[in-house]
Amino acid sequence: MSAREEVLGRIRTALGPDRHAAPVPDGYRTQAGLSPAELLDLLAERLSDYRAIVRRAEPARLPEVAAGALAERGARRLVVPPGLDLPGLDGVDLVEDDGLSARELDRFDGVITNAAVAIAETGTIILDGSAGQGRRALSLIPDYHLCLVQAGQVVGLVPEAVARLRPDRPLTWISGPSATSDIELDRVEGVHGPRTLDVILIGA
Amino acid sequence: MSTPVYLGMPVAPRGVGHLRGEPFPAAARRALADSQLRRNLGRATATIRAKRAAVVGELPDWEELRLAGEAIKTGTMAHLDRYLEQLESQVTARGGVVHWARDAVEANRIVVDLVRATGASEAVKVKSIVTDEIGLNEALAAAGIRARETDLAELIVQLGHDRPSHILVPAIHRNRAEIRDIFLREMGDAPPGLTDSPAALTEAARLHLRRAFLSARVGISGANFAIAETGTLCVVESEGNGRMCLTLPEVLITVMGIEKILPTWADLGVFLQLLPRSSTGERMNPYTSMWTGVTPGDGPQQFHLVLLDNGRTAALADPAGRSALHCIRCSACLNVCPVYERTGGHAYGSVYPGPIGAVLSPMLTGVGDNATLPYASSLCGACYEVCPVKIDIPSILVHLRARHVEETHRPTPEAVTMAAASWVLATPGRLRAGQRAGRLGRLLSRDGRIRRLPPPLAGWTAARDAPAPPAQTFRDWWRSR
Numbered sequence: 001m002s003a004r005e006e007v008l009g010r011i012r013t014a015l016g017p018d019r020h021a022a023p024v025p026d027g028y029r030t031q032a033g034l035s036p037a038e039l040l041d042l043l044a045e046r047l048s049d050y051r052a053i054v055r056r057a058e059p060a061r062l063p064e065v066a067a068g069a070l071a072e073r074g075a076r077r078l079v080v081p082p083g084l085d086l087p088g089l090d091g092v093d094l095v096e097d098d099g100l101s102a103r104e105l106d107r108f109d110g111v112i113t114n115a116a117v118a119i120a121e122t123g124t125i126i127l128d129g130s131a132g133q134g135r136r137a138l139s140l141i142p143d144y145h146l147c148l149v150q151a152g153q154v155v156g157l158v159p160e161a162v163a164r165l166r167p168d169r170p171l172t173w174i175s176g177p178s179a180t181s182d183i184e185l186d187r188v189e190g191v192h193g194p195r196t197l198d199v200i201l202i203g204a
Numbered sequence: 205m206s207t208p209v210y211l212g213m214p215v216a217p218r219g220v221g222h223l224r225g226e227p228f229p230a231a232a233r234r235a236l237a238d239s240q241l242r243r244n245l246g247r248a249t250a251t252i253r254a255k256r257a258a259v260v261g262e263l264p265d266w267e268e269l270r271l272a273g274e275a276i277k278t279g280t281m282a283h284l285d286r287y288l289e290q291l292e293s294q295v296t297a298r299g300g301v302v303h304w305a306r307d308a309v310e311a312n313r314i315v316v317d318l319v320r321a322t323g324a325s326e327a328v329k330v331k332s333i334v335t336d337e338i339g340l341n342e343a344l345a346a347a348g349i350r351a352r353e354t355d356l357a358e359l360i361v362q363l364g365h366d367r368p369s370h371i372l373v374p375a376i377h378r379n380r381a382e383i384r385d386i387f388l389r390e391m392g393d394a395p396p397g398l399t400d401s402p403a404a405l406t407e408a409a410r411l412h413l414r415r416a417f418l419s420a421r422v423g424i425s426g427a428n429f430a431i432a433e434t435g436t437l438c439v440v441e442s443e444g445n446g447r448m449c450l451t452l453p454e455v456l457i458t459v460m461g462i463e464k465i466l467p468t469w470a471d472l473g474v475f476l477q478l479l480p481r482s483s484t485g486e487r488m489n490p491y492t493s494m495w496t497g498v499t500p501g502d503g504p505q506q507f508h509l510v511l512l513d514n515g516r517t518a519a520l521a522d523p524a525g526r527s528a529l530h531c532i533r534c535s536a537c538l539n540v541c542p543v544y545e546r547t548g549g550h551a552y553g554s555v556y557p558g559p560i561g562a563v564l565s566p567m568l569t570g571v572g573d574n575a576t577l578p579y580a581s582s583l584c585g586a587c588y589e590v591c592p593v594k595i596d597i598p599s600i601l602v603h604l605r606a607r608h609v610e611e612t613h614r615p616t617p618e619a620v621t622m623a624a625a626s627w628v629l630a631t632p633g634r635l636r637a638g639q640r641a642g643r644l645g646r647l648l649s650r651d652g653r654i655r656r657l658p659p660p661l662a663g664w665t666a667a668r669d670a671p672a673p674p675a676q677t678f679r680d681w682w683r684s685r
């Protein structure tokens with residue numbers, strides 16, 4: 001007998017014919033019930049709480065705010081995914097990813113991406129690899145990540161985000177810069193993923 | 205060597221992996237004598253208990269989420285065969301390859317063969333307890349393949365030639381000074397002036413692993429969740445080492461216990477709230493990766509999923525203990541356990557320590573091979589209160605104690621004592637005679653306590669005093685009034 005048949009057979013023997021299971025109680029929240037402005041405020045607060053640097057920008061002022069963030073970081077040469085929704089910036093070299101190697105990605109000052117969804121309550125940004133977000137390695141290897149989030153992408157709760165996402169896409173959920181608490185449970189920000197996460201929330 | 209069975213189900217085989225150790229009382233006694241260990245543990249568990257309590261308290265619907273989590277897991281187990289077949293067909297349809305492993309030996313052979321087929325002599329690993337359960341690193345080493353742990357705590361454990369002692373923070377038993385010494389001695393490229401600040405130690409680990417990540421050809425991971433409906437795998441982490449291992453290699457091999465499956469995509473909305481808050485005490489862990497089969501142009505272009513039994517179906521066959529398989533490995537029960545807090549994880553002898561380990565390990569190996577673990581608890585119930593999927597660990601512990609007594613044919617001192625008590629208590633005359641005889645116990649006592657009883661009762665006083673029998677029994681006193 002194959003291992004597959006044997007394991008499935010063991011499960012059937014273990015469970016027997018009586019497979020009753022009660023329905024799942026659904027009393028948990030599936031809507032935060034916050035206004036768009038409240039959602040943005042909560043997201044900004046929660047992102048900052050886990051040491052992301054948050055800026056707000058009206059759509060027209062995005063280039064100016066992004067340039068300010070990059071200047072503050074001292075980042076001049078950045079990699080961007082195809083389809084990034086950002087006009088050119090003066091004095092900044094934006095290189096579009098066309099299948100760069102991991103070592104090449106390691107030599108950029110940082111990366112700029114859009115996002116798919118953001119969760120206010122947990123301070124989470126989610127990338128799904130579609131246009132403007134790029135493949136997963138792009139937002140991982142450079143040491144600095146500037147992420148542009150549109151107000152309309154912000155939801156309140158985790159279940160709302162799950163409902164919006166497409167499971168067939170590779171997803172990366174990001175809540176602050178990489179971190180570890182492995183030494184005496186002291187939190188240290190910045191391990192293998194980007195050590196600095198800047199977020200610009202775009203909306204009124 | 206024969207492997208015992210429970211209700212006809214083979215348990216995890218002996219001689220491979222890390223589910224069995226020396227008896228708990230002996231290991232615990234040694235751990236309790238290590239004052240450094242107790243200081244490290246006391247500080248760490250207190251910190252994480254406070255963090256968890258704060259973020260759990262933020263949610264008005266925490267109890268509703270726990271109820272949903274419990275029901276989802278119960279429903280999953282009730283139709284585990286169907287969900288596994290569904291997962292297999294979804295992963296396969298998206299370009300992945302699914303392998304089934306009856307036990308640790310078979311899983312190790314599958315992974316070794318897969319790595320060999322790539323021609324690589326090294327693999328980078330995401331922290332995974334299940335690969336530790338089956339002893340995968342040893343199997344790879346025997347095949348000439350170097351498995352590099354990339355989680356900071358697992359790296360500390362691996363470089364220290366040590367064993368993990370906690371589900372979430374495997375190096376919780378080490379303090380910063382010990383970690384600095386390990387890095388300087390074992391890392392090879394640690395900066396000579398390395399200090400013991402956590403930031404400096406973390407930076408040393410980052411530089412040490414950077415080259416390995418950028419040149420890795422094979423990644424090996426476990427899985428926190430797998431979605432039957434969509435074929436999606438999910439790994440939660442903090443450092444980004446997981447993303448490195450899941451994204452950069454050409455080949456990804458994921459080893460997963462069959463119980464980690466969830467039926468639907470929407471179930472993640474519940475479990476991605478329960479797990480991070482219970483585990484690291486964060487609203488959300490820094491990184492969560494999800495992938496479904498192979499995505500052209502993004503990440504590994506070969507994906508293998510190994511579905512592992514290794515005693516899980518034996519646990520499933522025990523209706524009173526089955527819910528131990530609901531565990532999502534958050535480790536909240538370890539951090540609140542008065543026994544774990546004092547003995548640490550090594551005393552449990554298994555990769556699954558603490559209250560959940562005291563039920564899970566004996567169910568995976570058969571109770572006979574971990575017979576002392578169901579007794580490694582005061583049954584205070586704190587573990588049940590914090591469990592995000594409401595596993596009633598105290599009840600399972602009591603159930604496993606009963607199973608142990610039933611499965612042990614040799615009469616224990618406890619069984620002999622209980623049989624004698626039942627004979628003595630059967631008639632008033634026997635009780636009267638027994639109580640008179642018991643008064644002889646006063647000869648052993650000093651200051652009203654008996655510090656050491658003779659065999660076969662010596663076990664009772666090994667860890668506690670027995671009160672001296674009174675000079676006059678209640679019955680004598682009543683008659684004399």
